[in-house]
Amino acid sequence: MFSIGDLARDTGCKAETIRYYEQIRLMPEPARSAGNQRRYTQRHRDRLHFIRHARSLGFTIDDIRELLSLSDDEHRDCSAVDAVARRHRDAVTARIESLMTLRQELDRMIGECGGGEVGQCRIIEVLRDHRLCESGHPLA
Amino acid sequence: MFSIGDLARDTGCKAETIRYYEQIRLMPEPARSAGNQRRYTQRHRDRLHFIRHARSLGFTIDDIRELLSLSDDEHRDCSAVDAVARRHRDAVTARIESLMTLRQELDRMIGECGGGEVGQCRIIEVLRDHRLCESGHPLA
DNA sequence: CTTGAAGCTATAGCTGCTACAGGTATTCAA
């Protein structure tokens, strides 16, 4: 049996986070000690590892719920799992692309700033007037 | 004089957002009509444009507060402005890099999934056991 | 048996909005 602190040390997350996962029913309620403290099994530990690993890869809590429930049935076809992973990868790719556009524009602004007074600062000027942007990033 | 709806149309953000900016004192309180509706000046409009543009480049609200206050003084040296922009760009760069690591790992998992049963699914397997990750991404 | 760390519940806060609900103002056409 493990305490909440054991699990926390083990997975690198905080005890509060584990309680939070229980509250949102991502982790099942564990047994309790005589004094009402949580007592976890190896199965809990494994599940928390799975969760934390998926979170570290950026999966949302809802994705993780789905992955956990899919992983319960060993004989199910894994295409649904695949779909969740691909969907997430595509979202990550899209995010990377939009951040790269953004960085380009930041680079341009910074590069154009000659270092004089704010009155002539290219950064402030561009922020004041979106037409000075070349990258065509959306305002909304 | 502009209504809140005029500003919203003009900047592509919602009226609720503009009220929110007022509430957190990012936008100053405008005058009111006889019937208590907000009435904005051109200065308000410009400020909101600045804010929305900076937000669209990913600056945080706190960064924007700083940029706005720096931009008030036309004769100040613009190195502080530069510093805010560089700090943000570095954060964006770091985020891009971590997302790229993450995508690599997702690609690897997806690539290894042969499409059979969940019991043999590489995606589930990797999520269950972080040691199967090659990219060395952090769990925490 | 004491003491200090760890655990408990409940609640509020973080970012940057968005979405109600339930009421009032304005505007435009008839």
Next chain:
DNA sequence: TTGAATACCTGTAGCAGCTATAGCTTCAAG
């Protein structure tokens, strides 16, 4: 001028995914 449609008002709660208190109880080591 009236009436309908639209816009606006305040206040509050919600989203994700935690984190951080406060004020208490329990556990484990010495």
